[in-house]
Amino acid sequence: MAERADPSQVPADYETDAGDRHDQLRLWLRLLSCTFLVENEIRTRLAQSFDTTLPRFDLMAQLDRVPEGLTMSALSARLMVSNGNTTGIVERLVAEGLVRRTVSDTDRRSTSVSLTAKGRAAFKTMAAQHEAWIRELFGELEPAQTKRLLSLLGAAKEAVRTSLATPRPAAAPRRRKRAKA
Amino acid sequence: MAERADPSQVPADYETDAGDRHDQLRLWLRLLSCTFLVENEIRTRLAQSFDTTLPRFDLMAQLDRVPEGLTMSALSARLMVSNGNTTGIVERLVAEGLVRRTVSDTDRRSTSVSLTAKGRAAFKTMAAQHEAWIRELFGELEPAQTKRLLSLLGAAKEAVRTSLATPRPAAAPRRRKRAKA
DNA sequence: TCCGGATCCTTGACGTCTAAAAATTCTCGC
DNA sequence: GCGAGAATTTTTAGACGTCAAGGATCCGGA
CATH class of the missing domain: 1.10.10.10 (Winged helix-like DNA-binding domain superfamily/Winged helix DNA-binding domain)
Structure with missing residues (x-):
């Protein structure tokens, strides 16, 4: 952690100003930062406690x-x-x-x-x-909130799965430029 | 994606059988799989469409x-x-x-x-x-659900932040064995 | 039998990530 | 001025992660 950037030094949450009409994008950004926060902490503790x-x-x-x-x-x-x-x-x-x-x-x-x-x-x-x-880490969360969150995340996951299962128009597959020495 | 393992082949969600009394752990696992699902898709599309x-x-x-x-x-x-x-x-x-x-x-x-x-x-x-x-990707989600989820994730994030800000007992910091050639 | 295709896994090239050490540069008390 | 320590960034070694290509094996017909 010695050199790890300190997010608490950042003026605010750089996840909150995505505009009011863009809830889905905001949802995604919040999901991401939430996961990231916990994941980083768990990663660090696993390294420190159990190598x-x-x-x-x-x-x-x-x-x-x-x-x-x-x-x-x-x-x-x-x-x-x-x-x-x-x-x-x-x-x-x-x-x-x-x-x-x-x-x-x-x-x-x-x-x-x-x-x-x-x-x-x-x-x-x-x-x-x-x-x-x-x-x-989630201790501060009310049990009822946890349950509600669990259920809503289940719905979200299902929604994403459904969307992924639906084939898209497949927009002009552009070949990669990089990946060649 | 050619070689990428296909999660749809897996019998069920390996995130759901963590037991009924462990909602927080289940919440974390669901959060993780949800994020992963979206992140992988976005990563792939960014590569294909914009290299x-x-x-x-x-x-x-x-x-x-x-x-x-x-x-x-x-x-x-x-x-x-x-x-x-x-x-x-x-x-x-x-x-x-x-x-x-x-x-x-x-x-x-x-x-x-x-x-x-x-x-x-x-x-x-x-x-x-x-x-x-x-x-x-989130299109199937009701606007009301999105808003609720947004708010609950905000609470979750705050809960985690609070927990992280509270200094822990610092359980015997074990030194890393690896990381030496 | 034998051969073409599918399946399972590993390899290789590259990008992303961390923690820790090294290299610069700045600051400040004296 | 000067030198100790702080601040900023890069470097290093190693672990993950992808995709694509290759090697081995299996299977199902002609």
């Missing part, structure tokens, strides 16, 4: 739910990240002895990933602390 | 609000990222001719960053499209 990272924690959380293990693809889908990304995180967790990879008997292309005993124990500890942190 | 990235767009958005420019630190604070990070993004935007750096007359340590004419024009176009996308 780990959010992606590692998230991956272990998914594995903890499925004792028999998950394939790389299933894991990637759950984490909503690319397969290539998952490869790297699993690699590091294996190096730390928290996770195990097993090549499938029936399909040699596919490998199953699962928590080791050490990994399961480590996750248990971290998960408890993690939830305590979340409770702490 | 740019979210961080570049965000940085330009901040500069667009302050025609006279911002120092690196001020910019970092507004973006809520580290100074080192800002350095890299600004570098690339300068290379693209969208942003300009000026060393301060009164303090040679500090540099002011501002949009070029080209950058301002590019941002104008992108910002309009960006808002249209957001409107599209």
